[in-house]
Amino acid sequence: MNPRFTNRIAAVTGAGSGLGRATAIGLAQEGARLLLFDRDEKGLAATASECPGAVCVVGDAASAADVARAEATARRELGLVELLVPAAGILGPAKPAIELEEEEWDRLFAVNVKGPGLAARAFIPHMREIGHGAICMFSSTAGLSGSPFLSAYSASKGAVALLTRSMALNHAAERIRINCVCPGTINGPMSEASFALAGDSEARDARAATMRARIPAGRFGEPEEVAAAVLYLLSDAAGFTTGVALPVDGGRLA
Ligand SMILES: NC(=O)c1ccc[n+]([C@@H]2O[C@H](COP(=O)([O-])OP(=O)(O)OC[C@H]3O[C@@H](n4cnc5c(N)ncnc54)[C@H](O)[C@@H]3O)[C@@H](O)[C@H]2O)c1
Known part of the structure; x- marks a missing residue:
């Protein structure tokens, strides 16, 4: 298969582990140049070792200042970012929603919902300069159906699915496509x-x-199976696909 992302610049948050790491490696294997962002410096270095030429920024995805630092680093060291994958996310406490402390609500929604919003805010101006771009956010099957174990997490991922759809409407005419995957x-x-x-x-x-x-x-599922769906949604083959929340779940929501 021809590499789909040769010399295209992509930013991945949550790149230090799991699905963000698998996505970053998949993009690198198909020629992308990467800005990797995570709060976990060691995890980030492990991912970077498999992504030649990657630039790493350690920071908090829920901090506008840290995300702005990542944006400035990307612009300075790589160029304009065309592809964005805000994968950083946390599970939060496994308690019924009525038992969550205020700080637990705030942190969960700051990382899982505000985080992708901040990343999009930082990098959509790059895509406008390029004239097009693509974002693949991370929702969850728990964002499309209720979870008895993780009610607040489920609510945060439901928010990501509708952030995706709403932002797809905001930016479709600018040729910026915004989709999300919903891993099981x-x-x-x-x-x-x-x-x-x-x-x-x-x-x-x-x-x-x-x-x-x-x-x-x-x-x-395996992380690489989710990464394959993310890469499809970012690729030119998905050029007419925007506002989609794609389950990658072995049929769980079928
Ligand atoms: N693993 C699953 O089964 C599954 C299912 C559905 C959705 N998801 C979603 O996929 C995404 C990736 O999950 P994963 O399985 O790779 O999880 P993971 O815990 O393996 O990796 C998450 C990464 O995000 C980083 N991170 C967390 N909070 C951060 C913050 N505030 N700032 C910067 N980095 C931060 C962590 O350090 C870690 O490297 C998440 O958004 C998650 O909610 C995962």
């Missing part, structure tokens, strides 16, 4: 953390079995 349960640290919230190892295994039983494909 994907093997990696975040899913492990969500199972662990169930309690001891027996409860954790039971939670994992419950989650697996809901997936028609009979298995959890």
Whole structure:
């Protein structure tokens, strides 16, 4: 297959682990030049080691100042960013919504909802200068249907799906496409953390079995399978696709 992103500049937040890392590596393998952003310096360095020429910025995706620093670094060291993947996200506390502390609400929505909004605000001006661009946000199956285990997380990811659709309407005429993926349960640290919230190892295994039983494909997904969907949505092949929330979930929401 011909590389789809040769010399195109992409920014990925949450690039230090899991799905952001798999997306960054996939983009690098197809020729993109990358700005990688994460609060975890070590994780970022591990990803960068697989993405030749990548520029790293350590910071908080919920901080406008940190995101502005990433934007300025990208402009200075790489050029104009055409592709954006705001993947940074947190699970938040596994408590019923009525039990969340105010700071827990604030942090969850600051990272999961304000974060992609800040990233889009920082990089859409680059896309306007180029004359086109594409963003792929990270919602979740929990953003399209309710989650009994993670009600506030589910609400934050529902917000991402509608941020995606609304922003797609804002920017379609500027040739800036905005879509999101809605991963189901994907093997990696975040899913492990969500199972662990169930309690001891027996409860954790039971939670994992419950989650697996809901997936028609009979298995959890792999980060590379989500990255493949993200790369499609960013690619020219998806040139008439905007405002879409694409489940990547082994049929869970079918
Ligand atoms: N893994 C899944 O099963 C799954 C399912 C649905 C949706 N998602 C979503 O996919 C995205 C990626 O998840 P993942 O599985 O790769 O998780 P992960 O925990 O493996 O990686 C998340 C990365 O984001 C970084 N991060 C978190 N908060 C940050 C902040 N405030 N500033 C900067 N960096 C920050 C972390 O350091 C980490 O490197 C998230 O938005 C998540 O909600 C994941």
